[in-house]
Amino acid sequence: MEETVTTDHGGRPDVERVVVLGTGLIGTSIALALRSRGVDVALSDPDPASLRMAADLGAGRPLEENTPAVPADVAVVAAPPEVVPEVLKKAQDRGLAQVYTDAASVKSSVVAGAERLGCDLATFVPGHPMGGREKSGPGAARSDLFLGRSWALCPTGKADAGAVAAVSQVSRLCGADPLVLDPAAHDRAVALVSHAPHMAASAMAARLLEGDASALALAGQGVRDVTRVAGGDPGMWTAILSHNAAPVAGVLRGIAEDLTATAHSLEQAQGPDADLAPVRDVLERGRTGQGRLPGKHGAVRRPAWAVLPVVVSDEPGVLGRLFVAAGEAGVNIEDVRIEHTPGLPMGTVSLSVLPEAEDTLVRALSAAGWSVHPGR
Numbered sequence: 001m002e003e004t005v006t007t008d009h010g011g012r013p014d015v016e017r018v019v020v021l022g023t024g025l026i027g028t029s030i031a032l033a034l035r036s037r038g039v040d041v042a043l044s045d046p047d048p049a050s051l052r053m054a055a056d057l058g059a060g061r062p063l064e065e066n067t068p069a070v071p072a073d074v075a076v077v078a079a080p081p082e083v084v085p086e087v088l089k090k091a092q093d094r095g096l097a098q099v100y101t102d103a104a105s106v107k108s109s110v111v112a113g114a115e116r117l118g119c120d121l122a123t124f125v126p127g128h129p130m131g132g133r134e135k136s137g138p139g140a141a142r143s144d145l146f147l148g149r150s151w152a153l154c155p156t157g158k159a160d161a162g163a164v165a166a167v168s169q170v171s172r173l174c175g176a177d178p179l180v181l182d183p184a185a186h187d188r189a190v191a192l193v194s195h196a197p198h199m200a201a202s203a204m205a206a207r208l209l210e211g212d213a214s215a216l217a218l219a220g221q222g223v224r225d226v227t228r229v230a231g232g233d234p235g236m237w238t239a240i241l242s243h244n245a246a247p248v249a250g251v252l253r254g255i256a257e258d259l260t261a262t263a264h265s266l267e268q269a270q271g272p273d274a275d276l277a278p279v280r281d282v283l284e285r286g287r288t289g290q291g292r293l294p295g296k297h298g299a300v301r302r303p304a305w306a307v308l309p310v311v312v313s314d315e316p317g318v319l320g321r322l323f324v325a326a327g328e329a330g331v332n333i334e335d336v337r338i339e340h341t342p343g344l345p346m347g348t349v350s351l352s353v354l355p356e357a358e359d360t361l362v363r364a365l366s367a368a369g370w371s372v373h374p375g376r
């Protein structure tokens with residue numbers, strides 16, 4: 001069902017001008033990635049605050065109100081799934097671009113909606129970048145969000161080859177690998193690898209409401225890994241699930257059967273020597289299934305930053321002083337993570353820096369009396 005995408009652009013010139021409609025997490029991330037490759041990007045969003053923030057982040061300039069004299073090469077609709085067809089229709093009616101795509105997490109309903117509204121399917125190549133985060137809005141956007149990820153393209157039979165080539169070029173400019181498949185196959189696939197996993201994570205995370213403070217204080221990385229995506233926007237995810245209901249329900253039924261069998265077996269267990277064959281069976285199949293996930297798309301080719309843990313006291317101003325100390329050493333902090341130690345007035349601040357800056361930072365912070373722990 002799936003095909004690799006030709007690099008032939010069907011005679012079209014390279015993609016140089018793109019319009020992004022919807023400047024939330026995904027639209028702004030696409031725009032930032034394209035800007036970093038020298039593409040001219042115009043931005044639009046009905047929410048003026050999102051638009052301003054995306055523009056301030058360097059994702060592009062606001063799209064002018066009037067219909068542009070020259071259409072862009074590609075317009076990307078990065079809005080919630082339920083509004084994609086109407087946004088596409090308006091954009092095509094305005095002649096914003098020569099080719100159109102979208103980023104919605106579901107494809108059959110988007111294609112059906114586009115057909116219903118009479119959109120031009122020759123120039124529309126539905127898309128779905130398989131990178132994301134559990135956060136919304138332009139403030140969470142990253143130019144490297146799609147590096148090494150798959151990017152589904154689901155053209156209908158009416159799509160021009162040149163339009164498919166142009167959208168595949170957009171995906172490559174964002175560092176992703178385009179993969180062509182039909183909308184129904186896409187929806188079944190993402191039910192398995194994205195939508196049901198999200199719901200399973202939410203169901204587990206919902207159990208945490210029952211945990212008291214001391215139970216939650218024991219939380220390590222395991223539960224954080226399993227529940228990370230549950231932090232996503234419930235409104236957006238309800239829309240995604242409702243647009244892919246039957247395939248997701250099928251996967252959830254399978255999960256529920258495994259969990260029911262596991263719970264039943266554990267309830268019946270008499271002591272540590274009990275026969276837990278059904279439990280073992282789920283664990284064995286789970287390990288085999290986990291091993292089937294391809295390494296390539298999971299292993300993101302983000303820059304390898306050195307991570308330097310610094311133990312700090314939990315008091316006002318400490319982070320400011322730490323950042324100033326790094327700045328005075330001439331080291332740029334690429335990322336930062338803060339972990340609090342429950343019950344102690346201390347925490348660990350993990351500073352991510354370029355590997356070549358690590359030694360400089362360790363020396364500078366150590367000399368200034370900070371508790372640095374390189375190599376941990």
Ligand SMILES: NC(=O)c1ccc[n+]([C@@H]2O[C@H](COP(=O)([O-])OP(=O)(O)OC[C@H]3O[C@@H](n4cnc5c(N)ncnc54)[C@H](O)[C@@H]3O)[C@@H](O)[C@H]2O)c1
Nearest residue numbers: 022023024025026047050079080081104105132133136137
């Ligand atoms: N969040 C993810 O991990 C992820 C990953 C891949 C694809 N997607 C898909 O990308 C799309 C955007 O998701 P997001 O995570 O960026 O959401 P988001 O909430 O961060 O951003 C959505 C943006 O769309 C704007 N918007 C709403 N109505 C609009 C309209 N009529 N015209 C133009 N813009 C409009 C909103 O103002 C908002 O800025 C969705 O279709 C989602 O299914 C999400």
Ligand SMILES: O=C(O)C(=O)C[C@]1(C(=O)O)C=C[C@@H](O)C=C1
Nearest residue numbers: 105129130131132133134194229
């Ligand atoms: O990494 C995450 O936070 C995501 O949820 C990303 C993820 C996914 O399931 O992989 C979520 C929804 C999208 O449509 C595409 C990607």
